[in-house]
Amino acid sequence: MSLECLSSAKSFDGWHKQYSHPSTSTHCNMRFAIYLPPQTATGEKVPVLYWLSGLTCTDENFMQKAGAFAEAARLGIAIVAPDTSPRGEGVADDPEGRYDFGLGAGFYLNATQAPYNEHYQMYDYIVHELPKLVEENFPVTSTRAISGHSMGGHGALMIALKNPERYTSVSAFSPIANPINCPWGQKAFTGYLGADQSLWREYDSSLLLADCKPEDRRPALVDQGDADSFLTEQLKPEALTAAAKKSDFPLTLRMQSGYDHSYFFISSFIDDHLRFHHQYLASS
């Protein structure tokens, strides 16, 4: 596996690094970023928080804007931020070039529809290929948590619910909570998965959560700003709340007064999420 280091910068006594590698899942080169806390400098292996970003983002948005490194350094947690879609020559984009489908909008699923099925295999990449690569090449353990924002909040919840054995805990900011019932999700699922809605249901966090078995429950924290302009039409956190009630799932959903959809919101509460995950990462 060839892993090319693209950048390296010291931060809070640890290191932020970017890498590129050929992916066997997405059949193109993928870029990701990793924050290695200072504990790793002395050979200690640390657990990893995977962060899935939202529409239009790359590996850079969270790493540059979330202000997460101080607390990650203190707690001894590595953070891995993958890209939000395959990219490069030959990777199909939205036919209309819109921001909400195609490049920067992979929705963390495995596409079944041509031409997207050739490269848009983000679910396999995030769940299997990337953790294997990270665990083989960096001083980290296989203890993982997962979080994300908006489309990445959908990704984090959906992936944790489908793979409870792989994550200690899950959190999200402003997730697309019920994608089969909102315009962003319906456009993406139609394009990537086709018209058969039974396939869509496998990637919908609210449906997955409503059917979650007791043994598959994991601690889950969701923060949502009540001044988020996407709240009513796209995000629908009330679907998560109803689902959690149905399956008696331990969901903490906090409506944060006055906050919007931006990184100014995420940065305000990211330390809470790191400390939340640390409780479970540290004890497993």
Place this chain on the structure above:
Amino acid sequence: MSLECLSSAKSFDGWHKQYSHPSTSTHCNMRFAIYLPPQTATGEKVPVLYWLSGLTCTDENFMQKAGAFAEAARLGIAIVAPDTSPRGEGVADDPEGRYDFGLGAGFYLNATQAPYNEHYQMYDYIVHELPKLVEENFPVTSTRAISGHSMGGHGALMIALKNPERYTSVSAFSPIANPINCPWGQKAFTGYLGADQSLWREYDSSLLLADCKPEDRRPALVDQGDADSFLTEQLKPEALTAAAKKSDFPLTLRMQSGYDHSYFFISSFIDDHLRFHHQYLASS
């Protein structure tokens, strides 16, 4: 004075806002950002830290990447981040379109050379017009500190040294410490100020610091990464150290091992700078 609000987002219980206004100094519309800590919501007036950014930046870089709001909110300090040059139709740029002169590269001085003298009056804007505007329109006191990065580190040091009565304290990250002796500074000073080097000397922090009178000394903190790729050719912190020795100036210059020129460096130490300034802001 018409002040147009361009954006507003809650962060750490305070507010980040962007404004545009017609400037009497630069004869164009100027944009700036302000972070108002939560204390201001109850009518309390707080002191202000002015942040001057580096080459290519706008009001956004520091506000999005520095991770400064948590500590500013805790300490009760407002932060104002102006743009780094005039902009808009009719504002002259570098003839070759390079990043180190013209747009995004105003160097915080008053240009004397045509065509730059029409709009490039950033010194007057930062020292006089912007503080007046801020103090008339926001819940802040006239107690000020100043800081900045790279070109903005030059700006912060130079402005504080020329106006000691206006600032309680000054700090900088990776400042262009001796602009008359480095390529960035020589290009900018030639373009904005012409060939007469006596004018250049009025804007050189190391020369100003070497001649600083005892009554004009202010507490000063500088952080510089020793892995900064601009260190030797452009930044020259050793000139500041020598000047401080000459005038017995209370300069703390910290060489930070392994850190580069990026916001990953700034974010690692910005809380130190906020606490440094708070000591003096709170007691004046």
